[in-house]
Amino acid sequence: MREGSVRQGVHPRYPLIEDKVQAGIMAHIRAEAGPVSRARLNEALNSSRGKITAEVRRLIEAGLLVEEGFADSEGGRRSSLLGIPYSAGMIAAIDIGATSIDVALTRLGSELVAHRGVPTDVRDGPRPVIDRVKALLAELLEERMARAQDVLAIGVGVPGPVEHASGRLTVPPIMPGWDQFPMREAFAGEYVAPVFVDNDVNIMALGEHWGGVAKGVDDIIFVKIGTGIGSGIIVGGRLHRGAQGCAGDFGHICVNPDGPLCLCGNTGCLEAMAAAPAIVLEAERCAREGESQPLMALLQEKGELSMKDVGESARRGDYCALTVIRKSGKLIGQTLAAAVNVLNPSMIVIGGGVSRLGNALLAEIRSAVYQRSLPLATRNLPIVMSELDDVAGVVGASEMAAKGVLSFADR
């Protein structure tokens, strides 16, 4: 079975990894984000020195590793440093949002080398959106003087539920026309790279865990608050997808059975009461009823209000705008408190458009969680804003795809 270094698959270089130890070596070097000495590899991996030496040699032959000088010697023979060369290839990372798409290229070694985002309405349907994604990707590749076959893997995040195993979308409520869309096949013409798909919140959670504020924190809840509300849950360093892949469906927890009707068909879901549309609606009501002079002026001027209007009014001290934001924060915090009681995470990360409302929102979320959860569970519980913000999605999509092609056990 074994000939030379790697087995030949569909992709001229895929599968890249054919052995658990190879996967362990690549994972370790990627996590260290820099060249690693052989001595360090031997320490870190639970395998014999001989096996590690042999697999490192195979990975060098396959072009996935390169020797990059020597480690400082502490007596004895100097140990050479191993890194992932530029020539190993790139990952295409794609984050499709409700109103924008972000496309990025990352090195297999994990740095972001190119990124571009453009406004796009996901409701335009799959064909125009995917065409635009592909055009952006082609542009980025051209700029880096790379070809389609240099792409080792493609990671895609979408704003709806995904059957992780097949990569198909399943009845995405805000994505009309995308039901059962086969994302993997969509890239098959131009790219031979395997395609990995997950929902946008899961990839954002992965992004913050890989390279953001939650780096090194292995039990987190990432909450995205925007047009909808969702969460990505990392348990023991791994994404918790749940039995049907819909774990973290935070926005459809009921906060008030007598509340407004939600898109999902139930009443009083958190999303229907605390996400961006609810905030804007309540601010517009305040404006119409004259409770806030500044909001009223803005509404008269523009005919409608946006999240940005509400946020800026709050920052300028408008009491109504602040109250609307706080009300949303309180509901989110109370619901989050239940999730904290169930999961007892080490960190909560807040991201998404509404999170840019800033301190008023965060303070209210914190106070509700700290009041409503067990003292033991919140004793060391940081509740913080996303650090990667706009790029959390592409960083996470890249990480998902890199893990996909470089792991052995998960295939």
Next chain:
Amino acid sequence: MREGSVRQGVHPRYPLIEDKVQAGIMAHIRAEAGPVSRARLNEALNSSRGKITAEVRRLIEAGLLVEEGFADSEGGRRSSLLGIPYSAGMIAAIDIGATSIDVALTRLGSELVAHRGVPTDVRDGPRPVIDRVKALLAELLEERMARAQDVLAIGVGVPGPVEHASGRLTVPPIMPGWDQFPMREAFAGEYVAPVFVDNDVNIMALGEHWGGVAKGVDDIIFVKIGTGIGSGIIVGGRLHRGAQGCAGDFGHICVNPDGPLCLCGNTGCLEAMAAAPAIVLEAERCAREGESQPLMALLQEKGELSMKDVGESARRGDYCALTVIRKSGKLIGQTLAAAVNVLNPSMIVIGGGVSRLGNALLAEIRSAVYQRSLPLATRNLPIVMSELDDVAGVVGASEMAAKGVLSFADR
């Protein structure tokens, strides 16, 4: 370091396992719950045939494995069967509840060989309760003609929060006098075996997962409904304890901010509104106000009502008793729906005293969960009663302790 078969520790035979492959062999044979052929072991374990043969030999020398005849041959050499002998030793499993203690002996191979339960009030404090536990354990050992040193490990479940790493109880609300009680040291005089401690709900979840209704189901929520309400969460086959070990604290999720005061200091916790005391209180109110003839008669006769009274009245068709039970089930189901949205489990198991109220309760819990959770998450979500019932705790405590002494990675 390696001399003969096993390293010598404090226990004449502890640590039993000094190698990952040894741990893998023991785990596989225990999980199969019967003798396993060497051929099957070679298939199941990710290790070389030579390594497995060597470690099997060491385990046989250490008395942890024994050859038990031969497997049916499919051509070639016959493969011998390996099992865990009686002489390998036993596990002491202890389940301390609010009002009872259960003590059991299990074989290392995992069958329950002796079990005894007696009513005991945990509020008597640690000394009398532990003395009674030790007396029961001594009785069971004597009956099996075994000695204290035949006990390889002790597993203890307690009705309160435990710091898993140290085995100490931390401010257990229903266990006055037990705060910081060092459970491990309590057995040190008579037993050299290591002691593993967790809260009662976690061990019940482990029990159902190891040998009950959730056998083979790797993502479950086990909900115990009794004097309190708690849950044990298994994610990917492993107990999810959370950052501070208090994951699954289901009873203190707020269901109504204007609800009654809870022992924890907050208002409207699920536990304060739906556990046994709330059910009995509401039934007594019905009785006093004459809403239910049978309940009124019972109250006059006995001066107070019990869970059993409410359950029997409901089974006889008393509308008030049924309504009280349904109200509790609805609140539990609504709260569980939030946990289902967050975790997307494969199964929910209901246990504990109140669960014996039976179908009326279960039906109401089901209907609330199915109504309130995403259709995708409940499409294949069985919500079932505990199968092990009374012995879920000791089965789980035994499993925790056996895993503790037979694993390598977790030490």
